[in-house]
Amino acid sequence: MADPMRIRAQVAGDKATVRVLMSHEMETGQRKDSAGKVIPAWFIQDVTAAINGKTVLTAQWGPSVAKNPFLQFTVRGAKAGDKITVSWADNRGDKRTDETTVS
Amino acid sequence: MQTRREILSRSATVVGLLATAGMLPKTVLAAWSQAAFEAKNMADAVKALGGGAPVESKDVTITGPDIAENGAVVPVGCATALPGVKRMLLLVEKNPNALAAVFDVTDAVETNFSTRVKMGQTSNVIAVAMMGDGKVLFAQKEIKVTLGGCGG
Numbered sequence: 001m002a003d004p005m006r007i008r009a010q011v012a013g014d015k016a017t018v019r020v021l022m023s024h025e026m027e028t029g030q031r032k033d034s035a036g037k038v039i040p041a042w043f044i045q046d047v048t049a050a051i052n053g054k055t056v057l058t059a060q061w062g063p064s065v066a067k068n069p070f071l072q073f074t075v076r077g078a079k080a081g082d083k084i085t086v087s088w089a090d091n092r093g094d095k096r097t098d099e100t101t102v103s
Numbered sequence: 104m105q106t107r108r109e110i111l112s113r114s115a116t117v118v119g120l121l122a123t124a125g126m127l128p129k130t131v132l133a134a135w136s137q138a139a140f141e142a143k144n145m146a147d148a149v150k151a152l153g154g155g156a157p158v159e160s161k162d163v164t165i166t167g168p169d170i171a172e173n174g175a176v177v178p179v180g181c182a183t184a185l186p187g188v189k190r191m192l193l194l195v196e197k198n199p200n201a202l203a204a205v206f207d208v209t210d211a212v213e214t215n216f217s218t219r220v221k222m223g224q225t226s227n228v229i230a231v232a233m234m235g236d237g238k239v240l241f242a243q244k245e246i247k248v249t250l251g252g253c254g255g
Binding site for chain 2: 091
């Protein structure tokens with residue numbers, strides 16, 4: 001299991017800004033190790049964000065997203081106390097879901 | 104002559120092997136747009152996602168630094184104020200595979216995303232907005248990279 005994500009959701013007016021920091025290697029499949037062998041690609045493919053259980057954003061990522069990916073988005077109509085859930089799945093089938101409360 | 108026990112334990116091993124070798128492709132999610140992520144340029148990537156020819160637009164914005172010291176971590180943002188956006192794409196033109204990210208937008212989120220990408224070399228980064236009515240709009244910005252973030 002991968003390390004937990006760090007999620008912060010802050011209200012500004014009638015919307016909430018959500019910042020997510022995921023912990024992932026994001027190997028491109030282009031790099032070679034010291035023995036000259038290609039390091040296989042390993043990256044997050046799917047990201048989903050939900051507010052109070054309702055999916056508001058889905059994203060597909062390629063290997064050119066940076067290591068330990070950062071994502072920022074804004075949810076309309078969110079208020080303090082709402083639950084934000086973010087989950088990802090990588091190309092090896094590993095998954096992680098984390099939750100935070102809007103403040 | 105094999106005993107029943109031997110046969111059973113062997114078949115268990117075979118099942119175990121199948122699970123490790125055979126299960127891997129199944130875990131790859133079908134929703135991931137393989138063709139789009141293998142595209143070498145913007146037009147192909149947009150086409151693979153079912154869009155028409157992209158048109159440059161002032162209503163789409165791409166933000167990022169003019170010069171990135173480290174190509175491994177380049178903060179970029181894509182945004183548009185237009186209503187009716189279906190999808191937002193983020194591409195790095197000169198990376199081996201141009202497409203970096205696809206965001207499927209719903210009404211509950213603003214079409215304003217920030218993330219960080221890797222860049223192999225100085226290149227244009229492109230934000231593409233695929234509209235609900237079939238229009239495809241884009242904006243681009245050149246980011247100079249002094250140290251590449253791809254390859255080794």
